[in-house]
Amino acid sequence: MEVPILKQGDVLIATFQAALSDADLNQLRSGLVRQVVRFRSRGVIVDVTAMDVMDSFASRTLREIAHMIRLRGAETVIVGIQPEVAFAMVQLGLTLEGVATALDLEEGLIYLNEKFETMH
Amino acid sequence: MAQVAHTVKDTKDTRVDNEQTMELTRSDVASELLRELVAHLRQNRTQLREEWVRRISETRLLTAMTKDEIFAEATSVYDSYVEALETGTFEALQAYARNLSERIIPRGVETHEVVGIVLLLRDVLARSLFAKYQTDFKKLNRILDAYEPAANRIANTVAVGFVQERERVIRQQQEAIRELSTPVLQVRERLLILPIIGVIDPQRARQLTEQLLRGIRTNRAKVVVIDITGVAAMDATVANHLVQTVEASRLLGANVIVTGLSPEIAQTLVTIGIDLGKMNTVGDLQGGIEQAERLLGYKVATLAEPS
Numbered sequence: 001m002e003v004p005i006l007k008q009g010d011v012l013i014a015t016f017q018a019a020l021s022d023a024d025l026n027q028l029r030s031g032l033v034r035q036v037v038r039f040r041s042r043g044v045i046v047d048v049t050a051m052d053v054m055d056s057f058a059s060r061t062l063r064e065i066a067h068m069i070r071l072r073g074a075e076t077v078i079v080g081i082q083p084e085v086a087f088a089m090v091q092l093g094l095t096l097e098g099v100a101t102a103l104d105l106e107e108g109l110i111y112l113n114e115k116f117e118t119m120h
Numbered sequence: 121m122a123q124v125a126h127t128v129k130d131t132k133d134t135r136v137d138n139e140q141t142m143e144l145t146r147s148d149v150a151s152e153l154l155r156e157l158v159a160h161l162r163q164n165r166t167q168l169r170e171e172w173v174r175r176i177s178e179t180r181l182l183t184a185m186t187k188d189e190i191f192a193e194a195t196s197v198y199d200s201y202v203e204a205l206e207t208g209t210f211e212a213l214q215a216y217a218r219n220l221s222e223r224i225i226p227r228g229v230e231t232h233e234v235v236g237i238v239l240l241l242r243d244v245l246a247r248s249l250f251a252k253y254q255t256d257f258k259k260l261n262r263i264l265d266a267y268e269p270a271a272n273r274i275a276n277t278v279a280v281g282f283v284q285e286r287e288r289v290i291r292q293q294q295e296a297i298r299e300l301s302t303p304v305l306q307v308r309e310r311l312l313i314l315p316i317i318g319v320i321d322p323q324r325a326r327q328l329t330e331q332l333l334r335g336i337r338t339n340r341a342k343v344v345v346i347d348i349t350g351v352a353a354m355d356a357t358v359a360n361h362l363v364q365t366v367e368a369s370r371l372l373g374a375n376v377i378v379t380g381l382s383p384e385i386a387q388t389l390v391t392i393g394i395d396l397g398k399m400n401t402v403g404d405l406q407g408g409i410e411q412a413e414r415l416l417g418y419k420v421a422t423l424a425e426p427s
């Protein structure tokens with residue numbers, strides 16, 4: 001299932017609908033990295049609220065997305081990681097180092113807006 | 121030849137019959153003896169019970185209870201005891217033992233006391249049997265054969281009942297402590313504190329983490345101060361768990377500040393080689409809250425000069 005990418009002002013929002021296959025994740029990565037420059041976006045929010053399992057591939061892909069988007073000149077924030085998922089992730093050593101995280105979509109937007117202000 | 125074989129078979133049959141009759145008479149005799157025993161115990165109820173209570177206070181058991189209470193309990197125990205001997209069923213006694221334990225455990229009665237008083241009663245009753253049958257040693261022996269197994273089983277039942285009740289109380293208390301020991305408190309909008317006091321074992325550490333993560337989500341916290349002033353030491357497993365808690369909180373978008381690390385815990389954390397970049401630590405709780413306020417953009421000012 002393909003992940004829809006929505007444009008909201010300066011920000012691109014990708015919301016995971018359910019558990020995704022590895023191919024879907026790869027597609028999301030290339031889609032986001034391409035569109036972030038095409039729409040001249042300054043921030044990307046990946047919302048994983050619907051995910052109740054986060055394996056190492058998904059976690060690595062999220063990290064790659066964040067780092068690639070930084071190289072393309074924008075900021076990424078991962079939002080909506082569930083408490084149980086967060087705990088399982090750290091136990092597996094998947095801590096998303098160097099990637100910004102926020103509680104939910106609203107917090108993610110606040111985070112990015114603060115970031116944009118300091119970048120001016 | 122066939123004739124002989126037949127005879128042999130016959131004899132065997134007769135022997136089996138004999139054994140069965142013997143068995144029957146033996147159990148008959150045993151129950152007969154037990155009846156006699158019970159009658160004896162009923163007859164001398166007052167005197168034996170007083171003797172037992174006297175022995176209890178003599179050996180300084182049940183010091184947590186008054187004399188009247190001991191006497192009242194002794195009466196019920198004595199009657200249940202005789203009843204169990206008579207009927208050979210232990211359910212009523214078991215229920216009584218449980219009920220008794222429930223009442224006396226909160227008053228600080230120890231296991232050795234309960235076992236002690238039951239063994240005393242067993243002893244008192246056996247002595248009265250010795251006194252009664254001292255002229256007829258054979259009969260005494262048979263009476264003891266009937267008495268001992270039942271008495272042993274009674275002692276066992278009461279002791280096990282007491283220990284089980286005690287364990288139930290302990291489990292209940294553990295549950296209560298566990299619930300009390302993990303408060304996640306909101307001190308300001310979006311600021312939580314988690315004061316941890318006492319020993320942390322892996323199970324408690326796990327529960328702390330779960331409760332904190334849930335608290336972060338429900339309170340929409342941005343900053344969490346974990347205060348471990350009340351934790352004297354932690355082993356490497358728990359220290360690792362603390363680091364994991366910090367990381368998991370970050371995944372939920374919350375900053376964690378750990379305060380009040382004792383020198384021993386600092387030593388543990390350095391020994392297991394944690395990444396200090398991931399851990400934000402401040403000396404004491406006050407410093408931690410001040411830093412949290414800075415992170416949240418609060419500025420604390422006094423309204424006027426204190427007079």
